[in-house]
Amino acid sequence: DVKVTQSSRYLVKRTGEKVFLECVQDMDHENMFWYRQDPGLGLRLIYFSYDVKMKEKGDIPEGYSVSREKKERFSLILESASTNQTSMYLCASSLWAPGTYEQYFGPGTRLTVT
Amino acid sequence: DAKTTQPPSMDCAEGRAANLPCNHSTISGNEYVYWYRQIHSQGPQYIIHGLKNNETNEMASLIITEDRKSSTLILPHATLRDTAVYYCIVRVSDSGGGADGLTFGKGTHLIIQP
Numbered sequence: 001d002v003k004v005t006q007s008s009r010y011l012v013k014r015t016g017e018k019v020f021l022e023c024v025q026d027m028d029h030e031n032m033f034w035y036r037q038d039p040g041l042g043l044r045l046i047y048f049s050y051d052v053k054m055k056e057k058g059d060i061p062e063g064y065s066v067s068r069e070k071k072e073r074f075s076l077i078l079e080s081a082s083t084n085q086t087s088m089y090l091c092a093s094s095l096w097a098p099g100t101y102e103q104y105f106g107p108g109t110r111l112t113v114t
Numbered sequence: 115d116a117k118t119t120q121p122p123s124m125d126c127a128e129g130r131a132a133n134l135p136c137n138h139s140t141i142s143g144n145e146y147v148y149w150y151r152q153i154h155s156q157g158p159q160y161i162i163h164g165l166k167n168n169e170t171n172e173m174a175s176l177i178i179t180e181d182r183k184s185s186t187l188i189l190p191h192a193t194l195r196d197t198a199v200y201y202c203i204v205r206v207s208d209s210g211g212g213a214d215g216l217t218f219g220k221g222t223h224l225i226i227q228p
Binding site for chain 1: 146148155156157158159160163203205214215216217218219220
């Protein structure tokens with residue numbers, strides 16, 4: 001079974017702190033994704049990566065950066081956390097294969113910024 | 115990607131088959147139908163996808179009408195653990211390797227009654 005793990009299920013940070021969210025997958029997937037999910041706004045893509053050291057902006061990259069130094073690990077960084085970044089953060093991975101959108105998600109990190 | 119329409123909620127008795135409809139009347143020939151679900155406080159879970167033919171896996175069956183304008187996800191023997199929001203999405207088959215984000219609509223909240 002594909003396993004995607006995220007470093008924390010719940011996280012509370014203060015405004016202005018630098019926040020690191022880690023995601024690890026164990027299926028040798030090329031693609032990895034970071035989303036946030038908010039009530040009424042659905043799932044929104046922040047960044048994705050299709051290879052080591054490669055990254056592409058999603059729909060809402062402002063205030064975030066990412067790092068992919070190893071194939072299995074994709075990190076989301078909030079440079080200076082703000083209260084409007086309080087959200088559920090979801091990591092996903094998938095094989096690089098034409099026409100496939102079979103993504104496997106982690107359990108999510110519920111981040112609260114106070 | 116073509117737009118999808120799903121009922122906002124459905125009930126089903128435990129042990130019965132749950133049939134979840136999805137309308138995608140503007141689907142084009144190279145677009146796949148994907149189904150995901152999200153159990154409360156968990157990450158989304160891939161269920162199944164198809165292009166033209168009916169598909170079955172260990173979780174569910176997907177029935178696509180001949181004109182491809184609608185589909186039905188069937189959970190053959192629903193259990194309480196199948197209570198979740200079910201999302202039907204349509205994605206084009208391209209050469210991009212699937213390195214693209216998913217966008218979910220509001221989905222169908224399926225409630226399995228004991």
